[in-house]
Amino acid sequence: MSVTFHIPTALRAFTDGKREVTAEGSTVGEALSNFAASYPDIRPHLYEDGGELRSFINVFLGDTNVKNLDGLSTPLRGGEVITLVPAIAGGAS
Amino acid sequence: MMTKTPIRMIDLIGNTPLIDLARISAEVPGVRLAAKGEFFNPSGSVKDRAARAMILGGIESGELSKGTTIIDATSGSTGISYAMIGAALAFPVKLYLPANASAGRKEIIKNYGAEIVETSPLEGSDGAYTAAREEARAHPELYFYPDQYNNPANPKAHYDTTGVEIWDQSGGMVTHFITGMGTSGTLMGVSKRLKHFNPEIRIKAVQPNSPFHGIEGTKHMDSTIKPGIYDESAADGVITVTTEAAYEMTRRLAREEGIFAGVSSGANVAAALSYAKTLPEGALVVTILCDQGTRYLSEHFWESAK
Numbered sequence: 001m002s003v004t005f006h007i008p009t010a011l012r013a014f015t016d017g018k019r020e021v022t023a024e025g026s027t028v029g030e031a032l033s034n035f036a037a038s039y040p041d042i043r044p045h046l047y048e049d050g051g052e053l054r055s056f057i058n059v060f061l062g063d064t065n066v067k068n069l070d071g072l073s074t075p076l077r078g079g080e081v082i083t084l085v086p087a088i089a090g091g092a093s
Numbered sequence: 094m095m096t097k098t099p100i101r102m103i104d105l106i107g108n109t110p111l112i113d114l115a116r117i118s119a120e121v122p123g124v125r126l127a128a129k130g131e132f133f134n135p136s137g138s139v140k141d142r143a144a145r146a147m148i149l150g151g152i153e154s155g156e157l158s159k160g161t162t163i164i165d166a167t168s169g170s171t172g173i174s175y176a177m178i179g180a181a182l183a184f185p186v187k188l189y190l191p192a193n194a195s196a197g198r199k200e201i202i203k204n205y206g207a208e209i210v211e212t213s214p215l216e217g218s219d220g221a222y223t224a225a226r227e228e229a230r231a232h233p234e235l236y237f238y239p240d241q242y243n244n245p246a247n248p249k250a251h252y253d254t255t256g257v258e259i260w261d262q263s264g265g266m267v268t269h270f271i272t273g274m275g276t277s278g279t280l281m282g283v284s285k286r287l288k289h290f291n292p293e294i295r296i297k298a299v300q301p302n303s304p305f306h307g308i309e310g311t312k313h314m315d316s317t318i319k320p321g322i323y324d325e326s327a328a329d330g331v332i333t334v335t336t337e338a339a340y341e342m343t344r345r346l347a348r349e350e351g352i353f354a355g356v357s358s359g360a361n362v363a364a365a366l367s368y369a370k371t372l373p374e375g376a377l378v379v380t381i382l383c384d385q386g387t388r389y390l391s392e393h394f395w396e397s398a399k
Contacts, residue, residue: 008216008305010217010305011305044303045304048337055336055337056306056307056336056337057305057307083214084305085215086217086305
């Protein structure tokens with residue numbers, strides 16, 4: 001199943017400036033892992049040393065936070081859009 | 094009982110206490126950590142200082158007058174300050190925030206009666222900044238645009254107040270000052286003032302270790318639009334901190350010091366503690382507790398009881 005990741009500005013330095021990247025996976029977690037494998041420099045920004053997704057990162061499948069679905073085990077049908085957003089915004093004040 | 098002359102809300106800004114972080118300092122024998130309790134400001138954050146200076150500056154210059162709306166970009170705390178001062182002085186306020194700014198902050202702003210325009214969470218603070226600037230430029234007749242990233246009144250507020258308070262409250266004993274940067278106003282103003290009092294005082298900037306982070310209100314300078322007021326040479330170096338370390342120290346501040354502060358305060362104290370471990374006995378490291386923790390109650394990191 002192929003899905004599209006929308007890349008936040010803060011991470012585009014690690015995706016050759018791309019705003020969108022596609023990855024394969026049957027679950028959200030698998031697609032995320034494959035996405036990170038395609039751009040190895042991004043991995044430490046997304047995962048803890050132990051391999052867990054960093055706690056402040058929210059993963060949205062379409063408009064829904066996967067925490068309200070089955071988390072990283074949420075199955076994919078293909079064609080969905082996945083967005084990574086920090087839990088709270090950095091920067092402006 | 095009323096005092097002879099009742100005080101205005103905006104006159105309560107500043108003169109916050111310098112708080113001894115006794116239990117956390119105990120990890121570094123011989124070195125003391127202290128922090129400005131900026132959550133004692135009337136809207137609950139350090140941003141009241143710069144917001145007041147910029148708004149009063151606008152009134153003085155004539156750019157802000159009756160019927161003009163205050164407009165700016167913020168991830169929240171400056172917005173809360175604008176909203177509070179705007180309400181007190183009867184100016185409408187319109188704020189551009191990334192949609193992922195914390196829900197608590199947005200609620201506070203709305204309850205002060207200010208208007209919020211949400212910008213893309215993918216673009217972070219730069220998206221809010223660009224949108225606010227475009228709107229202000231498109232309708233200059235409607236708005237007073239303080240532009241906190243580029244307004245010299247922002248660092249000057251800290252040069253005039255925060256820096257002087259730190260010097261006085263430490264009895265001139267401060268040896269090191271360290272804080273994070275959003276607009277960089279606090280670091281620029283305090284650094285300049287403390288170096289004026291004693292050029293030997295060392296200054297460190299705190300930065301998230303990654304451009305992708307969850308330390309609200311803090312900017313990763315190398316990957317974002319640099320504020321016009323920012324001068325890299327004002328600091329003697331940078332200490333980086335992870336979001337996880339900031340969260341952990343935010344919880345420690347509550348549980349070990351009785352200080353219920355926000356995430357950027359946790360980042361500052363975590364960085365101050367790691368810096369303190371490299372310093373000789375007798376050092377007094379001062380940092381900033383930027384805002385209250387109550388505006389982050391909706392955030393899940395409080396649930397992690399390590």
